[in-house]
Amino acid sequence: xxxxxxSPLSLIELIESQRYGVEYQPIVDLKxxxxxxxxxxxxxxxxxxxxxxxxxxxxxxxDSPLTLFQVEYQQxxxxxxxxxxxxxxxxxxDQDSYFSTGEDSEKNPFxxxxxSYKNANIVVELIENSEINDAIKSLAMIDTLAKSNIxxxxxxxxxxxxxxxxxxxxxxxxxxxxxxxxxxxHNNQFMLLVEALINYAHSAGKKVILEGxxxxxxxxxxxxxxxxxxxxFLFKKWFHYYK
Numbered sequence: 001x002x003x004x005x006x007s008p009l010s011l012i013e014l015i016e017s018q019r020y021g022v023e024y025q026p027i028v029d030l031k032x033x034x035x036x037x038x039x040x041x042x043x044x045x046x047x048x049x050x051x052x053x054x055x056x057x058x059x060x061x062x063d064s065p066l067t068l069f070q071v072e073y074q075q076x077x078x079x080x081x082x083x084x085x086x087x088x089x090x091x092x093x094d095q096d097s098y099f100s101t102g103e104d105s106e107k108n109p110f111x112x113x114x115x116s117y118k119n120a121n122i123v124v125e126l127i128e129n130s131e132i133n134d135a136i137k138s139l140a141m142i143d144t145l146a147k148s149n150i151x152x153x154x155x156x157x158x159x160x161x162x163x164x165x166x167x168x169x170x171x172x173x174x175x176x177x178x179x180x181x182x183x184x185x186h187n188n189q190f191m192l193l194v195e196a197l198i199n200y201a202h203s204a205g206k207k208v209i210l211e212g213x214x215x216x217x218x219x220x221x222x223x224x225x226x227x228x229x230x231x232x233f234l235f236k237k238w239f240h241y242y243k
Contacts, residue, residue, distance in 0.1 A: 022040055088121045146171070153209070154176065157169070158178045159178040172206070
Protein backbone atom coordinates (compact mmCIF):
# COMPACT_ATOMS: atom_id res chain seq x y z
CA UNK A 1 0.00 0.00 0.00
CA UNK A 2 1.51 3.37 -0.97
CA UNK A 3 1.88 6.38 1.27
CA UNK A 4 -0.59 8.70 -0.46
CA UNK A 5 -3.81 6.74 -0.96
CA UNK A 6 -5.69 3.60 -0.07
CA SER A 7 -7.61 1.49 -2.59
CA PRO A 8 -11.39 1.10 -2.16
CA LEU A 9 -11.04 -2.65 -1.60
CA SER A 10 -8.35 -2.14 1.03
CA LEU A 11 -10.49 0.46 2.75
CA ILE A 12 -13.52 -1.85 2.77
CA GLU A 13 -11.39 -4.67 4.20
CA LEU A 14 -9.99 -2.41 6.91
CA ILE A 15 -13.45 -1.24 7.96
CA GLU A 16 -14.95 -4.74 7.96
CA SER A 17 -12.03 -6.06 10.04
CA GLN A 18 -12.10 -2.97 12.28
CA ARG A 19 -8.32 -2.84 12.46
CA TYR A 20 -8.42 0.33 14.48
CA GLY A 21 -5.89 1.43 17.06
CA VAL A 22 -5.30 4.30 19.42
CA GLU A 23 -2.25 5.98 20.89
CA TYR A 24 -2.26 8.43 23.77
CA GLN A 25 0.25 11.25 23.59
CA PRO A 26 0.97 13.20 26.78
CA ILE A 27 0.45 16.94 26.98
CA VAL A 28 2.94 18.26 29.53
CA ASP A 29 2.96 21.38 31.70
CA LEU A 30 6.21 23.22 30.96
CA LYS A 31 6.61 24.52 34.51
CA UNK A 32 5.61 21.55 36.67
CA UNK A 33 6.54 18.82 34.13
CA UNK A 34 3.25 17.13 35.04
CA UNK A 35 1.11 15.39 32.42
CA UNK A 36 -2.07 17.47 32.32
CA UNK A 37 -3.81 15.57 29.51
CA UNK A 38 -3.49 12.92 26.82
CA UNK A 39 -4.42 13.37 23.19
CA UNK A 40 -6.15 10.34 21.69
CA UNK A 41 -4.65 9.62 18.27
CA UNK A 42 -6.38 7.35 15.75
CA UNK A 43 -4.30 4.54 14.26
CA UNK A 44 -5.04 2.09 11.44
CA UNK A 45 -3.27 -0.98 10.07
CA UNK A 46 -3.56 -3.06 6.92
CA UNK A 47 -3.99 -6.82 6.88
CA UNK A 48 -0.20 -7.28 7.06
CA UNK A 49 -0.19 -5.18 10.27
CA UNK A 50 1.57 -2.24 8.66
CA UNK A 51 0.41 1.15 9.86
CA UNK A 52 -1.56 3.40 7.53
CA UNK A 53 -1.44 7.16 8.10
CA UNK A 54 -4.78 8.35 9.53
CA UNK A 55 -4.83 11.32 7.14
CA UNK A 56 -4.95 8.91 4.20
CA UNK A 57 -7.88 6.98 5.67
CA UNK A 58 -9.92 10.04 6.56
CA UNK A 59 -9.27 11.68 3.19
CA UNK A 60 -10.66 8.58 1.47
CA UNK A 61 -13.66 8.43 3.81
CA UNK A 62 -14.78 12.00 3.09
CA ASP A 63 -16.41 10.79 -0.11
CA SER A 64 -18.86 8.80 2.02
CA PRO A 65 -20.14 10.89 4.98
CA LEU A 66 -21.99 8.08 6.74
CA THR A 67 -18.99 5.73 6.50
CA LEU A 68 -16.82 8.57 7.79
CA PHE A 69 -19.18 8.89 10.74
CA GLN A 70 -19.13 5.14 11.44
CA VAL A 71 -15.33 4.91 11.47
CA GLU A 72 -14.94 8.10 13.50
CA TYR A 73 -17.52 6.95 16.04
CA GLN A 74 -15.92 3.51 16.44
CA GLN A 75 -12.57 5.22 16.91
CA UNK A 76 -14.01 7.42 19.65
CA UNK A 77 -15.48 4.40 21.45
CA UNK A 78 -12.09 2.70 21.36
CA UNK A 79 -10.24 5.82 22.47
CA UNK A 80 -12.48 6.36 25.47
CA UNK A 81 -12.50 2.68 26.44
CA UNK A 82 -8.72 2.62 26.98
CA UNK A 83 -8.10 6.24 27.93
CA UNK A 84 -6.08 7.09 31.06
CA UNK A 85 -8.36 8.44 33.75
CA UNK A 86 -6.03 10.59 35.82
CA UNK A 87 -6.06 13.59 33.47
CA UNK A 88 -8.02 15.35 30.75
CA UNK A 89 -8.53 13.67 27.39
CA UNK A 90 -8.20 15.53 24.07
CA UNK A 91 -10.15 13.94 21.22
CA UNK A 92 -10.07 15.04 17.58
CA UNK A 93 -13.41 15.42 15.86
CA ASP A 94 -13.80 16.06 12.16
CA GLN A 95 -16.49 18.65 11.43
CA ASP A 96 -17.86 16.53 8.59
CA SER A 97 -18.14 13.50 10.89
CA TYR A 98 -20.04 15.53 13.45
CA PHE A 99 -22.54 16.91 10.93
CA SER A 100 -22.95 13.73 8.86
CA THR A 101 -25.96 12.65 10.94
CA GLY A 102 -27.74 15.94 10.37
CA GLU A 103 -27.90 16.62 14.11
CA ASP A 104 -26.37 19.67 15.76
CA SER A 105 -28.06 19.27 19.11
CA GLU A 106 -27.96 17.08 22.21
CA LYS A 107 -29.13 14.23 19.95
CA ASN A 108 -25.83 14.21 18.06
CA PRO A 109 -24.21 10.79 18.74
CA PHE A 110 -20.78 12.31 19.46
CA UNK A 111 -22.22 14.79 21.93
CA UNK A 112 -24.22 12.04 23.62
CA UNK A 113 -21.06 9.91 23.88
CA UNK A 114 -18.95 12.71 25.33
CA UNK A 115 -21.60 13.71 27.87
CA SER A 116 -21.93 10.11 29.05
CA TYR A 117 -18.18 9.74 29.66
CA LYS A 118 -17.47 10.20 33.37
CA ASN A 119 -13.85 9.00 33.76
CA ALA A 120 -12.17 12.26 32.74
CA ASN A 121 -12.83 15.70 31.32
CA ILE A 122 -12.99 15.71 27.52
CA VAL A 123 -11.58 18.49 25.34
CA VAL A 124 -12.71 18.34 21.71
CA GLU A 125 -10.10 19.34 19.13
CA LEU A 126 -11.30 20.95 15.92
CA ILE A 127 -9.15 20.94 12.82
CA GLU A 128 -8.06 24.30 11.43
CA ASN A 129 -7.91 24.22 7.63
CA SER A 130 -8.40 26.19 4.43
CA GLU A 131 -12.16 25.71 3.93
CA ILE A 132 -14.39 28.59 5.00
CA ASN A 133 -17.30 26.13 5.29
CA ASP A 134 -15.33 24.19 7.91
CA ALA A 135 -14.90 27.37 9.94
CA ILE A 136 -18.68 27.87 9.86
CA LYS A 137 -19.18 24.27 10.97
CA SER A 138 -16.59 24.73 13.71
CA LEU A 139 -18.44 27.73 15.11
CA ALA A 140 -21.68 25.77 15.24
CA MET A 141 -19.93 22.81 16.91
CA ILE A 142 -18.25 25.00 19.50
CA ASP A 143 -21.57 26.62 20.41
CA THR A 144 -23.28 23.25 20.87
CA LEU A 145 -20.37 21.77 22.83
CA ALA A 146 -20.14 24.85 25.08
CA LYS A 147 -23.82 24.52 25.96
CA SER A 148 -22.96 21.03 27.26
CA ASN A 149 -19.93 22.36 29.19
CA ILE A 150 -17.46 20.57 26.91
CA UNK A 151 -14.19 22.41 26.34
CA UNK A 152 -12.72 22.90 22.87
CA UNK A 153 -9.32 23.36 21.24
CA UNK A 154 -8.27 24.46 17.78
CA UNK A 155 -5.59 22.27 16.18
CA UNK A 156 -2.93 22.92 13.51
CA UNK A 157 -2.74 26.69 14.08
CA UNK A 158 0.14 28.15 12.02
CA UNK A 159 0.24 25.15 9.70
CA UNK A 160 1.17 26.66 6.31
CA UNK A 161 -1.75 24.89 4.60
CA UNK A 162 -4.39 26.16 7.01
CA UNK A 163 -6.19 29.45 7.44
CA UNK A 164 -6.83 31.10 10.78
CA UNK A 165 -10.47 31.75 11.65
CA UNK A 166 -10.38 34.57 14.20
CA UNK A 167 -13.97 33.79 15.19
CA UNK A 168 -13.08 30.19 16.03
CA UNK A 169 -9.92 31.18 17.92
CA UNK A 170 -11.93 33.58 20.07
CA UNK A 171 -14.29 30.82 21.21
CA UNK A 172 -12.00 27.87 21.98
CA UNK A 173 -10.35 27.20 25.33
CA UNK A 174 -7.02 25.91 23.95
CA UNK A 175 -4.89 26.92 20.95
CA UNK A 176 -2.62 24.18 19.62
CA UNK A 177 0.33 25.45 17.62
CA UNK A 178 1.35 23.19 14.75
CA UNK A 179 4.82 21.58 14.70
CA UNK A 180 5.61 24.00 11.84
CA UNK A 181 6.27 26.59 14.56
CA UNK A 182 9.22 24.54 15.84
CA UNK A 183 10.51 24.07 12.29
CA UNK A 184 10.35 27.82 11.61
CA UNK A 185 11.70 29.04 14.96
CA HIS A 186 14.55 30.93 13.25
CA ASN A 187 12.14 32.77 10.93
CA ASN A 188 11.94 36.13 12.71
CA GLN A 189 8.95 37.53 10.79
CA PHE A 190 6.97 34.33 11.28
CA MET A 191 7.78 34.27 14.98
CA LEU A 192 6.45 37.82 15.42
CA LEU A 193 3.07 36.47 14.36
CA VAL A 194 3.35 33.42 16.64
CA GLU A 195 4.31 35.52 19.66
CA ALA A 196 1.42 37.92 19.02
CA LEU A 197 -0.96 34.96 18.91
CA ILE A 198 0.41 33.59 22.20
CA ASN A 199 0.11 37.01 23.85
CA TYR A 200 -3.49 37.28 22.65
CA ALA A 201 -4.32 33.81 23.99
CA HIS A 202 -2.97 34.58 27.45
CA SER A 203 -4.73 37.96 27.55
CA ALA A 204 -7.98 36.20 26.67
CA GLY A 205 -7.52 33.50 29.32
CA LYS A 206 -6.71 30.67 26.89
CA LYS A 207 -3.97 28.05 27.14
CA VAL A 208 -1.42 27.42 24.38
CA ILE A 209 -0.01 24.01 23.48
CA LEU A 210 3.05 23.62 21.25
CA GLU A 211 3.13 20.42 19.21
CA GLY A 212 6.16 18.75 17.65
CA UNK A 213 8.46 18.97 20.68
CA UNK A 214 11.03 16.24 20.05
CA UNK A 215 14.25 17.44 21.71
CA UNK A 216 15.40 19.32 24.79
CA UNK A 217 16.22 22.21 22.47
CA UNK A 218 12.59 22.28 21.36
CA UNK A 219 11.51 22.40 24.99
CA UNK A 220 13.85 25.34 25.67
CA UNK A 221 12.32 27.09 22.65
CA UNK A 222 8.83 26.44 24.05
CA UNK A 223 9.81 28.15 27.31
CA UNK A 224 11.26 31.07 25.39
CA UNK A 225 8.02 31.78 23.55
CA UNK A 226 6.01 31.27 26.75
CA UNK A 227 3.57 28.52 25.79
CA UNK A 228 1.77 26.73 28.60
CA UNK A 229 2.03 23.09 27.53
CA UNK A 230 4.06 20.97 25.13
CA UNK A 231 3.41 17.77 23.21
CA UNK A 232 5.56 15.53 21.05
CA PHE A 233 7.92 12.57 20.77
CA LEU A 234 10.16 13.89 23.54
CA PHE A 235 7.62 12.49 25.98
CA LYS A 236 7.65 8.72 25.79
CA LYS A 237 4.68 7.65 27.87
CA TRP A 238 2.41 6.26 25.18
CA PHE A 239 -0.26 3.59 25.21
CA HIS A 240 -1.18 1.73 22.07
CA TYR A 241 -4.05 -0.67 21.47
CA TYR A 242 -5.54 -2.41 18.45
CA LYS A 243 -8.92 -4.01 18.29
